[in-house]
Amino acid sequence: MSANHETLGEGRDDLDWLAFQYVAGELSPAEEERFEARLAIDPEAAEAVARAVTLGEAVSLAFRGDAVSGSRPVDTLAATETRPATLEPAPANRSSVARTASVATAACVIVAALLISFRDDGAVHDDELSGGSVKSRSMAHRSQSVGDAAVPPPGAGSDLNSLLLETWTDTRESVAALDSDSLTETVSVEVAESRADLASDVPDWLFVAVELSHDPVPGRSNGNVLEN
């Protein structure tokens, strides 16, 4: 089943294919053991495994993106066995993502409410044409002034309009916050040059381990407190 990596002239593609089969669990037990023996001494083979995992991740995310967009319904092992892998942004952007989500939710509520009020407006319009009630005319007036949060529409005591006003106010605040913060939040992919930049991407345990290794211990010649 697998490519024979021991043949002369094994190229990078051959190694990548072998690594892919290994990562996919498609090698026989003997082939797997042989490849792992190679992994232990050959950094190129190890890098090929890392590439295979990266490729698989990227492909999974690519298909997942298509699934989310609705191009094809998916009921797969990937979907049932794991939490869906989503293209979540780096942590620095999570607060802006939360705000974006709240803006999107608020927008949906507003649209839904407007649709409902337009339906009422339509009914009101019919009522007006047919000489409808004063109540219907006041409902039409309220629906026209929904967009201006500074001036509450007259008679805005209905639950619907209160919800709209509250949502619109929250939305404007969220948008203002989003605009000011998102300018300073970017996803950096370059190697950091400052300790602060390093610290933001490197786990704390790493620095603790380094500090512990540098602490001099009385009675030890090399000051290394970590035992083999």
Place this chain on the structure above:
Amino acid sequence: MSPADGPEQFSSEQVAILYREHGEKLRRLVIGILRDQSLADEVLHTVFERLIERGDSIRDDVRGWLFRVAANEAIQVKRRQARERRAVDQAAWLAGARQSGENAAEGEVIRDEIVADVRRAIAALPEAQQQVVRMRIYENRKFAAIAAELDVPLGTVLTRMRLATERLGQALRKSIDPDQ
């Protein structure tokens, strides 16, 4: 990057730079072997602790040392797990893809533009190859099962997958490093 001459241990900045340069590839290597994200994190922790302990004794290429140690440690853990009869039967990329979503703070998130490039590369594949790629990677079905379902020889499935991974691999490398 190499350690300074003499019995010098790595500074925290040096270790952090090494982590930054190699950490994610090492993580993916270990995930590829163990197919378990949490175990992979533990192994990565062990590898860098060893680096800190023995930094002064590393004479050759640090990168090579890191990969060898990571592979050896992961294989040791895998054999221990096998002895303990713990079943780890999920694709490595599922564990890795979960990592991208759950704990992006410690790892390199696969950027949206890379995913978009890969998506385009998939779309450019012949339909037969697209199908096999989807079934193997996204739906996590074994090659034998795919061959049975499509009613084609196993060798045909393998050939389609191999050709697809070569082209997708090229697209991925180009996306990650356009100057390569």
